[in-house]
Amino acid sequence: MNLQIVMLLGQDGVTNGAIYALLALSILLVFTVTRILLIPQGEFVSFAALTMAAMQSGTPVRMGWLLVALALAAVALDLYDAARGKGRWRPRGAALAMLAYAAAVTALTGLVPLDKAGVAVQALLTVALVVPLGPLLYRVFYQPIAAAHSLVLLIVSIAVHVVLVGAGLLMFGPEGARTEPFSEEGLSIGMVTLNSQTLWVVAVSLLLIVLLYAFFERTLYGKALRAAAVNRLGAELVGISPEIAGKASFGLAALIGGLSGILIAPITTIYFDSGFIISLKGFVGAIIGGMASYPVAALGALFIGQAESFSTFWASSYKEVIVFTLILPVLLWRSLSHKGAEDEE
């Protein structure tokens, strides 16, 4: 192993690690605000990547149909709640607006020749398709049981993941896909050539982290979400609706997942079920951060990226084994520094 290989592997590690860090942050955000472990986080990644790939190859983009189906379910749930006396006797404006939006985006993706539209338009449209998935999933699957035991929330998360993977197979088929790189040129510094996609990933990740920081530190919505994360009941008492907080955190998670998918689609071949393994590495980062600390989770995820990259070199077929076994020492450390039995809500 010479310096060149080290640099190459390190670069790969940084690229993947940055994506894992984004996912880890998003997982933590959803977990602290809603107590939900967002197992379907990875589906945002794979759906975005495959949607983008479908646009570029000129095959029909079927993501919109999932949105329409979920939006219909949301309207139906609103009506059902109303019938049981829990709301007004007509769907709420938000649900109808979402349905209209889903129909419009679906129509747009069906009518416009997307393969000629250019990467920026494709990416924008992909984001427009993936982000509403977040709030819709929250509305349809989680909102009716938002107060349930965290065990129930976890099981529902697993079930939603299973449903989405099945839907992914239905929408995108079993074949993997890769998209065109955003730009061709790399950047040469001395003997090292930085891959252009690496630069894109790092730049977008940093930008996203800065934006998230600004959102949580500077805006009222961001502060409200933080309040909901610290104390759900207290936040509700001062007027922060847990529904809004849940939908907002899911929307952010879908945005982060969707952007991650667009960023890695040119580097890795993505299949309908690839998202899970990718997001699980974000989970490992979040576990390193103790399901609580953002900076430690991000650093942990970067470390996972490096560990994965270097184990590809030494023992490529054992890559996943090594990465997932890494959580054992982390759990040991967590376990030793923990004391006392606590009942969970």
Place this chain on the structure above:
Amino acid sequence: MRIASLSPHARIFLVLVPLLALLPLVLPTYQVTLANNIGIFALATLGIVLLTGIGGMTSFGQAAFVGISAYSTAYLAIGTDLPAQLGWLGGSPWGGLLLGMVLTLAVAALLGALTLRLSGHYLPLGTIAWGLSLFYLFGNLEFLGGHTGLSGMPALRLFGISLDRAESLYYLIWALVLLAVVVTLNLLDSREGRAIRALRGGQRMSESMGVNTFRAKMVAFLVSAGFAALAGWLYAYTQRFVSPAPFSLQAGIDFMFMALIGGVGQVWGALIGATAVTFLKQWLQDWLPHILGRTGNFESIVFGLLIVVLMQRMPGGIAGWLARHLGHARKLAPSAQPAPTPVEPLPRRALPAKGEAILEVRGVTKRFGGLVANNDISFDVHAGEILAVIGPNGAGKSTLFNQLSCVDRPTSGEIRFRGRRIDGRTAREMAGAGLSRTFQHVKLLPTMSVLENAAIGAHLRGGKGVAAAALRLDRREEARLLDEARRQLGRVGLGQHLHAEAGSLALGQQRILEIARALCADPCLLLLDEPAAGLRHLEKQALAELLKRLRAEGMAIVLVEHDMDFVMGLVDRVFVMEFGEQIAEGVPETIQTNPAVLEAYLGGVE
């Protein structure tokens, strides 16, 4: 024995055993093979029921455990290139069972040790990650055949009988399934079983009653992994071929879905779930390709949606629904019925002599950051004495109570119990030493019977373990424990409600039940947190009578209470706090006229 006197479980057995025995005689071989698979799935799912439905923990690693055992079995049974150390096990089905069991339990013990002390999210995440890495490991190890797996296993031979046909394996599999059900039912109806059942929502309470909750979790996890190992052994001999695919994370999720659909809270839910999911899956695999026009793993969409709806509408699954609608919901096992014969009572602790100092509090200070919740608190409590701690809201009574009961440790100062320093010890250690307590917010297990709730208090007065419980070798001790619980419940006036669900009692009765549970531990110091709150007048009088009787027997009692009428007519001394400070101490008569106390409660007189 009359059928009416049998427990619901026994009645199910009475119907199920002949039915299962007859099935292979009428079914075609193809259906018998299906029944074999269902039996193996049911065995693994039974582990999930115990772990998730009863213990409140989640694991998606059950398929991986089945895999370890199946691979061990296949590897030894084929036995062509065994390393020398394993040579003696080669070709023997018992060797495969032994190796599979040992490896599975070792991995489970490691994972358990790493995750079970942490919050409930780490076990599922740990098992997901670990289940995935094991799957890749199976697929990459040369000596396990990589992705193609191991084939060419000989048929199972036990005691010279060859079980090479589906029909003969059927009897072995289903006998083991029923055996596992019996073992599980026995375990749950025991001292260790109560500790496992208390894990869902009662961990702080049971620690205070002396239950090692980490151990209880580990027991449930290991038993559950043991069932998976047994299922893996059977699986290897049923298929006579193993490959990584059936032990993937997806399969682990499938086992969880079987448990949830069947009814995760009931032992029979495992059998129902394995059967229902197997048939539904087959039906969907036949029909979905026609509807969707292509083939693929699309039944997962239906199962996923089914689980979501189930969790929202019917969390008890099919078995839970049946139990509710057939009327005998959660009927308890026979030993919970009225005591048949008188049993020898449990030995009692030698109570300290009257007047001996039981609790000595010296200069206890507790700070939370800048807030001083208790400042330099000192007092004594003696055997045969009742001390009341009173004070306005926010005076620091609960903080003090938490330190006395070893839930929290003082920042400085010391607390002695019978001369031994106890600050910094755990609540569990103190339960064994003779300190018992009740909770301000009642902590009962609402779906367990009143009798079983009280019996948790006697946990440390028994010693029989898991094996004894599973094999029913614990019946004498169990009868004595339940008899003690019955006696204490009679003593506090709940003798009429032994078999009611604890959650169905009125709040006042639930408080009294907590006292009975505390008494089951045979304590010499009783810490009561607002025992009279929510009690009606007559109930308060009865409670006061009970406490007076306990005092006369030599018990030391500390109570935190707001009800002044109750306190002043009962206690020997009153300790008054305000803003974390001690403001007065003395007999009730002097406290009632103490100017500082009047000031604290009524405000100053200008």
